[in-house]
Amino acid sequence: MRSSSKHRLSTLLIASLAAILSAVPVSAHVEYVTGDEGAGNAAELFAAVFTDPGSLVLLAGGAIGALALVGGYLRFSSAIPDIAVASRALQSYRPYLPWMLRLSVGLPLVGAGFAGYLFTPSLLVEARLLQVGIGFLLLFGLATRVVAAIGLVVYLGLLATDATLLLASEYVAGFLAIMIVGAGQPSADMLIRRLVVTDGTLASHARGLPSPAELFGRVGIDDWPLAPLLRLFVGVNFLYLGVTQKWFNPASALAVVEKYELTQVVPVTPELWVFGAGLVEAAVGAAFILGLFTRGSAAVGFLMLTTTLFGLPDDPVLAHITLFGLLSALLVVGSGRYSLDSSLVPAIRQRLDPDWEPSADPVSAAD
Numbered sequence: 001m002r003s004s005s006k007h008r009l010s011t012l013l014i015a016s017l018a019a020i021l022s023a024v025p026v027s028a029h030v031e032y033v034t035g036d037e038g039a040g041n042a043a044e045l046f047a048a049v050f051t052d053p054g055s056l057v058l059l060a061g062g063a064i065g066a067l068a069l070v071g072g073y074l075r076f077s078s079a080i081p082d083i084a085v086a087s088r089a090l091q092s093y094r095p096y097l098p099w100m101l102r103l104s105v106g107l108p109l110v111g112a113g114f115a116g117y118l119f120t121p122s123l124l125v126e127a128r129l130l131q132v133g134i135g136f137l138l139l140f141g142l143a144t145r146v147v148a149a150i151g152l153v154v155y156l157g158l159l160a161t162d163a164t165l166l167l168a169s170e171y172v173a174g175f176l177a178i179m180i181v182g183a184g185q186p187s188a189d190m191l192i193r194r195l196v197v198t199d200g201t202l203a204s205h206a207r208g209l210p211s212p213a214e215l216f217g218r219v220g221i222d223d224w225p226l227a228p229l230l231r232l233f234v235g236v237n238f239l240y241l242g243v244t245q246k247w248f249n250p251a252s253a254l255a256v257v258e259k260y261e262l263t264q265v266v267p268v269t270p271e272l273w274v275f276g277a278g279l280v281e282a283a284v285g286a287a288f289i290l291g292l293f294t295r296g297s298a299a300v301g302f303l304m305l306t307t308t309l310f311g312l313p314d315d316p317v318l319a320h321i322t323l324f325g326l327l328s329a330l331l332v333v334g335s336g337r338y339s340l341d342s343s344l345v346p347a348i349r350q351r352l353d354p355d356w357e358p359s360a361d362p363v364s365a366a367d
Contacts, residue, residue, distance in 0.1 A: 104325020141187025227336020291339020
């Protein structure tokens, strides 16, 4: 039964990811703040960056700084107790993950419904009843797994007909994660279940009959796939945004740099701004997929989104709530299984720091 459940879950993950990756590429979150739809030229962007000596010096300096930071962490982090304490504190929030995920998906769905767009601000379609209904049921935690499955089917069905929905691909991770962890508490599912299983209650007479609690609250799904799933889909999202939004569509990205005068914030050429932003997003995405420094990458991603919201005042906050929530979830669950954090990183740290003990370090825990 357990292996069958894992097989069905793996099939669902593969099918969902295939549906996303097979969609026609479109420009990403820059469409929220600029109307520039120029395709741009990736070759010209790369030529402008790599033929400019000043840009090459800055890129080399950034790479050296990043390597020094990683090396310093691997060698000396065991001497900084704050890191281990922070990691243990984040892991202690795991019981709140279902509620965190439900809020991360339910709130933007309700907001999108009332704002008049379908999943993403780039698709102005009135679907209030559908989105608000799914969102409220997720927020209440009623029939949670089934509602999340319905939301996923709706999203993938619409994605097959309109690739614009690829801009909101984080919803796939959100729906799948909720299907894995269930409603948790506080939730209507948990309340109904407690009423049904408690002797003497009126609801106990319905024990054994189909109910949200019996149908959806007792589905036994291991939560081990949660961390790999979040890493995979959030990583693909960041990688997609960095490569397609910045590198393959530099015209729109350059329009954002010009509109908000970002070169006055960081005095580099506009081309280096666009290339660097895409490089950071792609690097964070790759780190998530590989499971490399996952909590640190989540913190970087969270900082990037926060900076975007403050730096681009007309960027819709609702469009990023789900991604904020998924990054917060990664801060809690860490890398999980099938990650470099649980395999390669401990081996490197053992070589660099003979006093380091994997069993005593919660940062490298596999689950």
